[in-house]
Amino acid sequence: MLKFLVRVVIVVLVSLGLAYLFVDKGLGTLLKPMVQEVAFQSLRGQFHELHERLDAVPPAQRDSLLREQVQPHYGIALRVLPAEQVHLTEDEREQRQVFGVVMRDDFDTHLVPLPGEPAQWLELRLPNVFDTVVALSVWLCLGVVVAVGLLGLWALPMWRDMDALRNAALRMGQGELSQRVRLSRIAGIRHVGESFNQMAERIAALIENQRSLTNAVSHELRTPLARLSFEVDMLGRGGLPPTHQHVLRDMRADISELESMVAELLVYARLERPTEETVRLETVDTRDWLGEALAQVAHQAQARNVECRVADGHPPHVCLHPRYMSRALLNLVQNAVRYAHGRIDIALTHSPTGHFELIVDDDGPGIPVADRERIFEPFIRLDESRDRGTGGAGLGLAIVQRVAAGHHGSICVADSPLGGARFVLRWAAASAA
Numbered sequence: 001m002l003k004f005l006v007r008v009v010i011v012v013l014v015s016l017g018l019a020y021l022f023v024d025k026g027l028g029t030l031l032k033p034m035v036q037e038v039a040f041q042s043l044r045g046q047f048h049e050l051h052e053r054l055d056a057v058p059p060a061q062r063d064s065l066l067r068e069q070v071q072p073h074y075g076i077a078l079r080v081l082p083a084e085q086v087h088l089t090e091d092e093r094e095q096r097q098v099f100g101v102v103m104r105d106d107f108d109t110h111l112v113p114l115p116g117e118p119a120q121w122l123e124l125r126l127p128n129v130f131d132t133v134v135a136l137s138v139w140l141c142l143g144v145v146v147a148v149g150l151l152g153l154w155a156l157p158m159w160r161d162m163d164a165l166r167n168a169a170l171r172m173g174q175g176e177l178s179q180r181v182r183l184s185r186i187a188g189i190r191h192v193g194e195s196f197n198q199m200a201e202r203i204a205a206l207i208e209n210q211r212s213l214t215n216a217v218s219h220e221l222r223t224p225l226a227r228l229s230f231e232v233d234m235l236g237r238g239g240l241p242p243t244h245q246h247v248l249r250d251m252r253a254d255i256s257e258l259e260s261m262v263a264e265l266l267v268y269a270r271l272e273r274p275t276e277e278t279v280r281l282e283t284v285d286t287r288d289w290l291g292e293a294l295a296q297v298a299h300q301a302q303a304r305n306v307e308c309r310v311a312d313g314h315p316p317h318v319c320l321h322p323r324y325m326s327r328a329l330l331n332l333v334q335n336a337v338r339y340a341h342g343r344i345d346i347a348l349t350h351s352p353t354g355h356f357e358l359i360v361d362d363d364g365p366g367i368p369v370a371d372r373e374r375i376f377e378p379f380i381r382l383d384e385s386r387d388r389g390t391g392g393a394g395l396g397l398a399i400v401q402r403v404a405a406g407h408h409g410s411i412c413v414a415d416s417p418l419g420g421a422r423f424v425l426r427w428a429a430a431s432a433a
Helices: 002-055 059-073 090-099 129-173 190-237 242-272 286-295 298-303 322-339 396-406
Strands: 077-082 102-104 109-114 120-125 282-285 307-310 317-320 343-350 355-362 410-415 421-428
Touching (some): 002 059, 002 109, 059 077, 059 120, 129 190, 190 242, 242 396, 282 286, 286 307, 286 317, 286 322, 298 307, 317 355, 322 343, 322 355, 322 396, 396 410, 396 421
Parallel strands (some): 307 343
Antiparallel strands (some): 077 120, 102 109, 282 317, 343 355, 355 421, 410 421
C-alpha cells in the first residue's frame, strides 16, 4: 500500500510539473502573437496622445512635464528614460519594427522611442493587479485541467487492470475456476493481481479435491452397499421370524435410499465438471421424450394417488441433452409427487423470446418465499412440510439447477395456480446450435 501511495504522489507531482511547463511555456509561446496584438491595440491611443504632447517639448523638460501635468491624470506609471538605460534584445527589436513600441515583462511594460537629442524612451508600466488576480487564476485553472488530464492518462491503465480483476472475480464466482488475471509487470495493482491468482489457485485446488473426494467416496460406497443388499436378501431367504420381517424391510429401504443418494452424488459430481458429453444438446421429438421421462415416475405417482397431466400445445421438437434433461424432469416430478395432494400439471412451451420453458405445477403446500433460493443448494431440506420424512437425498433440485446451468438456462420456483409450487426450467433454444 505504501508503494502505491508513493507512486500516486510521484505521479501527481510530475503531472503538476508537466502541467506548469505546458501551460506556462507551451501556451505562452502559442498565444504570444495574439497577446502582443491585443496589448498594442489597447494602448495605441495613449501612445499617440503622449507622443504628441512630449514631441512638442524639448527633451530636457519632458520628465518634469510628465510628472507634474500628465501623470496625475493617468492610472499607469509614466516616466522618461535615457536611451543608454534601454537595452533591446533581438525579439524586442523585431517588436519595434512591427509595432513601433517595445513590450516587456509579459506585456506589462511598454517602451516608446521619443524623437530629439539626446535620445529618450517613454515607459508605460501597467498595474500588476491583472497578474496577481486574473492571470494567476487563469493559469491555475489551466494547470489543474492539464494535471487532471495527465492523471487520467495515468489512471486509465489502472482502471483497465481493476476492471480485468473484477471480471476475473465475477467469472470465477460463476464457476470458471481456471480463470486468472493477467497484468503487466509495471501495473500499479500487480501485487493485487498476484494475490488474486494465488487465492484462485488455492480455491480451485480445494474445490477439485472436494470433487475428487466426493466422486471417489461415491464410487467406493457402491461395493459395500452391494454387499449389504446381497446379505439382506440372504437374510430374507433364511426364514426370519415374522417379528423381524419389518426390520428387514426397513433395512432394504435404507439401502435403497443410500443407493439413490450415491447415484445422485455421482450425477451431481459429473455435472460440476462439464465435458463435451454433458453440454452436447440434441433435437428430439417432444412427445417421445416426455413419455419416456414420465414413464419412470408413473408407478410412484399411482402409489400416492397423484394424477400427472401433460398439457397440450407443446412444440413438436425440443433442443436439449436427452439424458440430463430427463433427469431434471424426473427430479422435478418426483419432488412434486412427494408433496402433491392429488394433481400435477406438466407443460413444455416455446416462448416468443426463443426460450424453452419446462413447467411443473403441484397442488401441495407450496414453498415459502424465504426458502425459494435455498432449496437449490445441495442437501437442503425444509423443516416443515418438506422434511426428511418425505424421502429424498436432498440433491434432486441441486441437480436440476446444474442441468439448467449446463443448458445456459435457469430454474426458479413460484406459486402455482393449483395452490402449490411451480417450478420453471428455462433455457435458450439457440444454446443447442
